[in-house]
Amino acid sequence: MNHTNIIGIYEDEDVLLKAMDEIQAxxxxxxxVYSPIPLHGVFxxxxxxxxxxxxxxxxxxxxxxxxxxxxxxxxxxxxxxKFGGKPLNTLSFIIIMFVLTIFVGTxxxxxxxxxREKMYPGKQVTLPVPxxxxxxxxxxxxxxxxxxxxxxxxxxxxLKKTGAIEIKESEVNQE
Amino acid sequence: xxxxDKMEKQLKISSGFKxxxxxxxxxxxxxxxxxxxxxxxxxxxxxxLLNNYYFMSVTIGxxxxxxxxxxxxxxxxxxxxxxxxxxxxxxIVSFVLWFFMFFGLHDLFHWTHHxxxxxxxxxxxxxxxxxxxxxxxxxxxxxxxxxxxxxxxxKLSLQEDQFGGVKYLGKxxxxxxxxxxxxxxxxxxxxxxxxxxLDPHWYSTIYPIKKFIMAFYHGxxxxxxxxxxxxxxxxxxxxxxxxxxxxxxYIFILSIIWGYMWLSQYMLIWYANIPEETxxxxxxxxxxxxxxxxxxxIINWLIPFLFLMWNRIAKNPTALLIITLILIIGQWVExxxxxxxxxxxxHTISYIEVGTFLGYxxxxxxxxxxxxxxxxxxxxxxxxxxxSTKHH
Numbered sequence: 001m002n003h004t005n006i007i008g009i010y011e012d013e014d015v016l017l018k019a020m021d022e023i024q025a026x027x028x029x030x031x032x033v034y035s036p037i038p039l040h041g042v043f044x045x046x047x048x049x050x051x052x053x054x055x056x057x058x059x060x061x062x063x064x065x066x067x068x069x070x071x072x073x074x075x076x077x078x079x080x081x082k083f084g085g086k087p088l089n090t091l092s093f094i095i096i097m098f099v100l101t102i103f104v105g106t107x108x109x110x111x112x113x114x115x116r117e118k119m120y121p122g123k124q125v126t127l128p129v130p131x132x133x134x135x136x137x138x139x140x141x142x143x144x145x146x147x148x149x150x151x152x153x154x155x156x157x158x159l160k161k162t163g164a165i166e167i168k169e170s171e172v173n174q175e
Numbered sequence: 176x177x178x179x180d181k182m183e184k185q186l187k188i189s190s191g192f193k194x195x196x197x198x199x200x201x202x203x204x205x206x207x208x209x210x211x212x213x214x215x216x217x218x219x220x221x222x223x224l225l226n227n228y229y230f231m232s233v234t235i236g237x238x239x240x241x242x243x244x245x246x247x248x249x250x251x252x253x254x255x256x257x258x259x260x261x262x263x264x265x266x267i268v269s270f271v272l273w274f275f276m277f278f279g280l281h282d283l284f285h286w287t288h289h290x291x292x293x294x295x296x297x298x299x300x301x302x303x304x305x306x307x308x309x310x311x312x313x314x315x316x317x318x319x320x321x322x323x324x325x326x327x328x329x330k331l332s333l334q335e336d337q338f339g340g341v342k343y344l345g346k347x348x349x350x351x352x353x354x355x356x357x358x359x360x361x362x363x364x365x366x367x368x369x370x371x372x373l374d375p376h377w378y379s380t381i382y383p384i385k386k387f388i389m390a391f392y393h394g395x396x397x398x399x400x401x402x403x404x405x406x407x408x409x410x411x412x413x414x415x416x417x418x419x420x421x422x423x424x425y426i427f428i429l430s431i432i433w434g435y436m437w438l439s440q441y442m443l444i445w446y447a448n449i450p451e452e453t454x455x456x457x458x459x460x461x462x463x464x465x466x467x468x469x470x471x472x473i474i475n476w477l478i479p480f481l482f483l484m485w486n487r488i489a490k491n492p493t494a495l496l497i498i499t500l501i502l503i504i505g506q507w508v509e510x511x512x513x514x515x516x517x518x519x520x521x522h523t524i525s526y527i528e529v530g531t532f533l534g535y536x537x538x539x540x541x542x543x544x545x546x547x548x549x550x551x552x553x554x555x556x557x558x559x560x561x562x563s564t565k566h567h
Contacts, residue, residue: 040417044567057484084448092442094438094442
């Protein structure tokens, strides 16, 4: 599906955050923001929500339970071998459970993230503005096909007014 | 400009607060006298030791937090540094209260009995370090260092209010660096002196570290509680959800570190299974103290770990306040488990335990509130103040 984005490029993070407020105040929907550094406040301004932490929690719980089940099965049911006078179902499970819980939680969170974002190793980067990996910030606003010229002019004006150093349009080919 | 007026607001202690704390102090005094009068001398001494250590360690933990903020040059916490600064005034009061403990040394510490030491090769070996004169000298030196350094940080911060400028930031940072270095050594030795030597035959190298983490953990907890209570009373108008998230992040990670230290100590002793070491845990897990053993772990690790993981609780002032109140009990249980099995036979909680704690809590609250009301609640010329009030 092809569509066009209007992109405003900014050079300063504070200007960017103020610009986001003003753009949203004039009833324009911001589609995305590109930044070379993690910015506090962008996430809240875009009203993004994520269910990823809940997924991580569930993976962690599953990890703890399955690792315990495996340890219990190997050292109590399948091959009960006493050593050091310790009980078969022992406290030393905790360290392995602790470590593997973190491992399972992290690994599956990564996998979930990659699948949801349709990412894979070796994928070509498609950046609307390549300078956003260097020193520039970009605000993307979607230009819908039914948008009139006055509306898109208004967007351009607002972007310029809020301190964008450059405004351009780009066609995006997305599968 | 309205928000600026509110920031300038000086803390006023309400008369109700004064009455309540003074009643608590009187209650504590009565409890202590009643404890001695009813023949429970050792138990009263043990409770006095517990509460002295409790509030002293909270203060040390809070001042350690304050030192960390200036060493890491944290911006978000700049408006809250006056709370640990006011808390550090309690160290002076604590020094006086500890001095009464020297009358109870014989009741609590086995190694102070000369006739017991000369028949015991291990205690005789430790005698050059564990003897009353050197013990007293160490005690005075440790407290002198803590009081001097925390008061210096406070004085520099107050001068910054008056004159402004960036040079105080560097001076406070340098003093803080010296302070945490001093604290690492002195607090460990202090813990060995007053808690670990209750059972002079037993030792654990992780014990002082665990107690240090406990102090830091509960110091931050008390700071959070004070900030939230003051915010509810109309101070700190710029406190927002991000500050609360940062405070609860502190509590969350410290609960994990505390649990890690707990496990490291217990696990090694359990695994090695050497009688000299397991003797510490035998009364604590086998007999009457079993419930406290599990309560300590559940309150101090499981509850904050499970609930603060949830973002909505971590950013909600009321929920966070409830967790800090639970943790206040948690620290008491931990110290109860450290002190009581070595000193007293009875394991029941009666009026002595509750009354002494309330008395000390009254003294602590009174000292902190009084010190806070004497200084500007929000540092005026702190270079990071704007970053702190606009923290997002």
